[in-house]
Amino acid sequence: MKSISSFERLINSLKWKREGIIDKLRFESPYEYPWNDDEKGLHLMIYQSKSIAKTVWDSSIVLSKYFQKEFNQGKAIGLKALEIGCGCGLPGIVLALLGSNVVLTDLEETLEITRRNITVNALDENAKALEYKWGENSDHLGGPFDIIFATDTMYIIEEATALWNSIKSLSHPNTIIYFAYGRNRGAEDEFRSIVSEDFIVEELQDEQLDYIYQCEDVTVIKLTKKASEGKRKGRFEDSSKEKKKR
Numbered sequence: 001m002k003s004i005s006s007f008e009r010l011i012n013s014l015k016w017k018r019e020g021i022i023d024k025l026r027f028e029s030p031y032e033y034p035w036n037d038d039e040k041g042l043h044l045m046i047y048q049s050k051s052i053a054k055t056v057w058d059s060s061i062v063l064s065k066y067f068q069k070e071f072n073q074g075k076a077i078g079l080k081a082l083e084i085g086c087g088c089g090l091p092g093i094v095l096a097l098l099g100s101n102v103v104l105t106d107l108e109e110t111l112e113i114t115r116r117n118i119t120v121n122a123l124d125e126n127a128k129a130l131e132y133k134w135g136e137n138s139d140h141l142g143g144p145f146d147i148i149f150a151t152d153t154m155y156i157i158e159e160a161t162a163l164w165n166s167i168k169s170l171s172h173p174n175t176i177i178y179f180a181y182g183r184n185r186g187a188e189d190e191f192r193s194i195v196s197e198d199f200i201v202e203e204l205q206d207e208q209l210d211y212i213y214q215c216e217d218v219t220v221i222k223l224t225k226k227a228s229e230g231k232r233k234g235r236f237e238d239s240s241k242e243k244k245k246r
Contacts, residue, residue, distance in 0.1 A: 004206050006216070013215040017058055019182075023050070031056045033064065033090060035097075037212075044097070044121050046088050047113055053087050053106070054113050059151040060087070062218045063180035064094040065210035076100045082141065082170060084150040084163070089114040089129065091149060091180075096127035103141055105132035135162030143170035149178040157187040164194050177223035185219075199223040 004012075018026060027050040035042035048055045067076070077099030083092035086104035096102040096118075104114055104127065114129040130141060148167055154160070167177060177199070181188070192201060204220040 004211060004214070009206070009214060009216065012212045016061060016213060017215060018056060018061070019058055027051070027055050031088075031090075033061070033094075035068075044090070044093060046090050046093070046117050047120065048088060049113055051110075053110050056088055056090055057152050057182060058215060059180040059182045059218045059220075060090045062209065062213050062215070063149065063151055063178060063220060064091045065213035066178075066180075066204070066208070066220060067091060067094050067098065069210050070208075071095070071098050071100075074099065079146040080142075080144075081147040081149070082143065082145040084132075084134070084148065084167065085153045086110075086114055086129070087151075089117050089127075091151060092127060093117060093121055093123060095147070096123045097121070100126070100147065102127045103145075104129045105141065107131065107133065132166075134159060134166045136166075138166060138170055141170060144172040145170055145175060146172075147176050147178070149180075151180045152182060152184060154179065154181045154187045154191050155184045157190045160187045160191045160194060164191065168198075171225070173225055175225070178220065179223070180218060180220045183217050195223055199225055 018031070027048055029048070031046040031048060033044040033046055035044065046056055076095055079100040081092065081095050081100040081102045083089065083102065083104045086092055086106045087110060089104045092102045092104040104118070106114060106129070108131045111129045111131060118124060118127045118129060132138060132141060148171060150163075153163060171177065195201060200223065202222045202224070204222060206214060209220065
């Protein structure tokens with residue numbers, strides 16, 4: 001795997017990072033997400049609005065490019081995926097284009113632009129936007145899901161428990177969970193403390209992310225469920241029996 005220096009990462013990120021650009025590009029003009037390095041190739045059109053909940057953040061670009069790399073060659077086809085706090089919906093739209101059946105969730109006042117982005121990218125058949133508030137009943141979402149993900153949701157400590165309870169209720173034992181977040185991460189320590197009781201937390205390394213679309217101030221973590229005590233005990237007993245046979 002190709003490693004990358006801090007200098008290379010900085011130079012690469014200048015080509016795509018959005019924080020710090022003028023407001024018209026940051027909030028008003030549609031963001032054109034490049035599917036590949038060919039300028040004339042496929043671009044997803046992501047509409048935005050002048051609101052921090054309705055703009056494309058760097059973390060969503062990093063996670064989207066990771067999905068393209070991780071779920072290539074048809075690996076995402078048919079998977080059930082859920083985006084929590086979707087905003088404009090870029091990562092969910094990318095997974096839908098890769099073949100997953102995606103539910104994108106947020107508060108109702110945000111979903112108008114999410115639905116527009118789903119429709120303009122011709123993904124109404126396998127992507128839908130539904131209202132959902134963390135901690136509330138989630139039966140209407142149709143879980144459990146194979147993949148659950150969120151970007152920039154670790155900024156309010158008081159909401160960490162509600163967020164995690166929602167995700168647990170919508171997952172099954174093999175669900176893979178991804179979080180990507182930038183500098184606004186005030187609840188990171190609290191959240192990691194909560195999830196580490198039941199899940200293995202893996203911080204993705206540079207070589208696992210897209211070579212171009214990564215930066216110093218965006219972290220991506222992957223969560224997988226720990227084996228239950230019963231399963232661990234069962235595996236230990238099976239192993240002991242096998243040793244005795246030998």
